[in-house]
Amino acid sequence: MRLLHLPSSVSHLSERAINQELKDSQREQSLYVLRLLVAAAVVLGLALALGLRYYSLQIESHQHYVAASEENRVHVRPVAPIRGLIYDRNGELLADNRPSFILRIVVERTDDLDGLLAQLRQMVDISDQQVAQFKKRLQRRHPYEAIALRYNLSERERGILAVDAHRLPGVEVAAQVVRYYPQKERLAHVLGYVSRISEGDLRGRDEQRYRGTDVIGKRGLEYHYEDILLGGVGSENVETNSRGRVMRVLERNDPQPGKNLQLFLDSRLQQVALDALQGERGSVVALDTTTGGVLAMVSAPGYDSNLFVTGISHKDYGELRDSLDKPLLNRTLQGTYPPASTVKPAYGLAMLKSGVATANTEVWAPGHFRLPNIDHEYRCWERRGHGHVNMRSAIQQSCDIYFYKLAYQMGIDQMAPMGRSVGLGQPTGIDMSGEKVGVMPSREWKQGARGVSWYHGDTINASIGQGFTAATPLQLAVMAMRLANRGESRPPKLVQSVGGEPIDLEPPMQHIVADSAHWDVVQGAMESVIHTLKGTANAVAKGLQYRMAGKTGTAQVVSIAQGEKYDAEILTKRTLPHALFIGYAPADDPKIAVAVIIENGEKSSRSAKVARQVMDAWLLEYSDQPLVTDDGQ
Structure with a gap:
């Protein structure tokens, strides 16, 4: 076999290539080891950093993040109490x-x-x-x-x-x-x-x-x-999902319900009083003369309270606000009216107390009156006059001239204290906010309110409840109660128990101190208003099963010039006089006192009929102890 012999140059070249190949492998291996060490160091560093962060999250800040997580999952919600x-x-x-x-x-x-x-x-x-x-x-x-x-x-x-x-x-x-x-x-x-x-x-x-x-x-x-x-608010811990939906209630603290109220008011009597007004604008107040409890309190027209509960619409509110009948006005507490002749029994009592008059003092009442050296003529509602009148007949027939003359002699300084004693110009103390106190005029009041002095003509106007005098229907009911109780009364109250516990009634207070004989004259005169032929409210006596006492009043809305006659036909409905009545019954043992105002009602006998219906309903039917009359009814 022949051997192939390569040239020496080729032999040396191959050896060099082999050596070069061996050198590259060693270099790569070294580079690989270096890279491995670097990577290991990086991984170790990251692991260390991760471990430190994990330690921080799980150990050092554990409570903080647990609380934050729980807050995102669990929320405390208020629970409204039941009213x-x-x-x-x-x-x-x-x-x-x-x-x-x-x-x-x-x-x-x-x-x-x-x-x-x-x-x-x-x-x-x-x-x-x-x-x-x-x-x-x-x-x-x-x-x-x-x-x-x-x-x-x-x-x-x-x-x-x-x-x-x-x-x-x-x-x-x-x-x-x-x-x-x-x-x-x-x-x-x-x-x-x-x-x-x-x-x-x-x-x-x-x-x-x-x-x-x-x-x-x-x-x-x-x-x-x-x-x-209102009651007391409660709370509950609720678990929610990521969308905020409540998944379950974890814990609950029940709210404390509000306390219930029970009133003195009888809703049946309230309806009787409202029906008796027959759609007229006005107010009716009935009080229990013993407790001062409000048995009925009507202000007409009213409104549907439910409209306001979840938010009244602009349209509905506008209709109530802009109505000429003012249904939003609580006439009982915030409507002020001239009390007119309803004040005459109170001023008659003042005249008896002051000695200006006795029960038998007679006054000639020709139908008009002039102050000395003044041409202005103060007239009586009865233009022909009432002739000779005494205290009883003056109240019975509502003779203005009698009160003009004797008020002029007595003066406002003795009239004003009696007016305040029966409740005029004074807060009644009722358990409701927003009450107006009206006006019981006096020298001091006029000087402070008007910046001018008091004149005799002011006294004449005040003697028949006109001029500056203004009272709410509730104040007139309080006046009727005090006249019924011979000066004694409690503040009127609507609520008789809270949460089943009766409220503590204030002790009766003697607002008016007068001789028993004086009370006999005034109360007897108020009884004659109903039960005599000349009484201004005798029309309500027909079929009456108990004795009733009261006083009518007619409050002018527009003034009538000197020499002119009152003519209802030329007056519009809203310029007719207001019709008023105060009264109580039974006359010999009062149980209920009533005040009625019919706006522009013109005839006070209309208000007396409303009061009669309220008294009948209470005394003969709705009272805890209805009257037993002579015929057994």
């Missing part, structure tokens, strides 16, 4: 709580509130006014508090929202109780109403008590007894 109920004296429910479904939003659970609102408005009926009110309430909310947007959702609307719940982050449909007034207009001014809370409503109040609560008492008893009716 206290209101009952009449017989246990009839006057202010109730009824279930209602509401649409509310937790704003922290949505990224685009305006977009969500627009989406909701396409699904259910939501007005601009409701959106505006919702945004106002957002300003005083607490974190993660659900804010109501729409009340009284229908079953159809609840179904729509349930189907699309997955597309509505932060939206809740919840059951809630809302206030309901079964008697609506009949007791609107007594009960008032609750309505949505505004910023001003919480000034001076503990805001924590209203967490989770949308409404607050605005008028009437709802306002005056707000702290008692």
Whole structure:
């Protein structure tokens, strides 16, 4: 075999290639080891950093992140208390709580509130006014508090929202109780109403008590007894999912319900009084002469309190606000009227006490009266005059001239204290806010209020309850009660028990001190107003099963110039005189005192008939101890 011999140059070249190949492998191996070490160092560093971070999260900051996680999953929500109920004296429910479904939003659970609102408005009926009110309430909310947007959702609307719940982050449909007034207009001014809370409503109040609560008492008893009716707020810990939906309740502290109120008022008598007004504007107040309890308190016209509970519409409120009949005005406490001749028994008592007159003092009453050296003529309602009258017949026939003459002799300085004693120009002390005190004029009052001196003509006007004198129907009822009780009375009260516990009645106070003989004259005269042929309210005596005492009054709305005659035919309805009456019964043992005002009612006998109907209903039917009359009825 022949061997192939390569040239020496080729042999040396191959050896060099082999050596070069061996050198490259060693270099690569070294580079690989270096890279491995670097990678290991990086991994070790990252692992160390991760371990340190893990230690920080799990050990050092464990409690912080557990709390944060729990806060994202568990929320504390306020639970509104159930508002206290209101009952009449017989246990009839006057202010109730009824279930209602509401649409509310937790704003922290949505990224685009305006977009969500627009989406909701396409699904259910939501007005601009409701959106505006919702945004106002957002300003005083607490974190993660659900804010109501729409009340009284229908079953159809609840179904729509349930189907699309997955597309509505932060939206809740919840059951809630809302206030309901079964008697609506009949007791609107007594009960008032609750309505949505505004910023001003919480000034001076503990805001924590209203967490989770949308409404607050605005008028009437709802306002005056707000702290008692409200109750105490509760709380609950709820677990939510990532969309803010409540998964379960973890813990609950029940709210404390508000206390119930029971009134002296009889809702049946309230209806009798309202019906007796026959649609006229006016007021009727009936008081229990023993306790001062308010048996009926009507201000007509009224309004449906339920309109305000979840927010009244601009249209409905505008109609109430702009009505000429002023249905929002509580005439009983805030309407002030000239008391007219209803004050005559009180001033007659002042005349007897001062010695200006006795029971037998006679005055010639020709139908007109002039002050010395003054041409102005003060006239009597009876233009022909009443002839010779004494205290009894002057009250019985409501003779103005008698009171003009004797008031001029007595002066306002002795009239004003008696007026205040019967309650004129004084707060009555009733358990309701917003009462006006009216005016019992005096020298000091006129100087302070008008900046001018008192004149004799002012005394003449005051003697028949005109001029500056102004009183509320409630004050007139208090006057009737004090005249019935010979000067003694308690403050009028609407509420007789709170939470089942009777309230403590104030002891009777003797407001008027007078001789028994003087009381006999005045009370006898008031009885003759009803039970004699010349009495100004004798028309109500027919068929009367008890003795009744009272006094009529007619308050002018427009003045009549000198020499002109009163002509009802040329006066519009709203310029006719107001018709007034105060009275009590039974005359020998008073149980009820009543005051009635019919605005522009013209004839005071109309008010007397209203009072008769109220007294009949109470004394013969609704009283705890109805009268047993001679015929056994």
